[in-house]
Amino acid sequence: MQIIKDKAIVEDQWVHFDGQGDLPDGDLIVSLDVWQTRANELQGRRVGLQLEPDQHPKDVRDELANFELIAINFPTFMDGRGYSYAKILRDRFGFEGEIRAVGDVMRDQMFYMQRCGFTAYEVKEGRDIHDAIKAFDDFSVKYQVSADEHIPIYRRR
Secondary structure, three states: OEEEEOOEEEEOOEEEEOOOOOOOOOEEEEEHHHHHHHHHHHOOOOEEEEEOOOOOHHHHHHHHHHOOEEEEEEOOOOOOHHHHHHHHHHHHOOOOOEEEEEEOOOHHHHHHHHHHOOOEEOOOOOOOHHHHHHHHHOOOOOOOOEOOEOOOHHHOO
16 A cells, blocks of 8 residues: 655555454554553564544553554544644654554645644545645645744744
């Protein structure tokens, strides 16, 4: 599967694991439930954690060092909690790993997701990933500070 990572289309190296059966080979993205029940089996592996809208990052703050990737699920495009979660992970908790948007991820959201700290995107099935990557060129000037721009426009002269 291809994803968008750091503004490029790349082959995904991670496998979503639902917790059923034996652990598959490779780098795994697991739910909070799977992490909490199978953490010992996952030790020594590259693990990504998927958060759902009702799972606030503060709930895993002390465990963030275990994860190279945090996937934030957008079950519908109308649920915006994931934007806040990415910003909290970057600004308050200092998470420097990959923050990936998964679920109902559309081109119109990606520019704003980037501003909140997302660095990777699993574009919704049925959408054109080559069209979606153009979202990062939709706007050339950013007025406000954000996860991807730390200096306001009035200080950039």
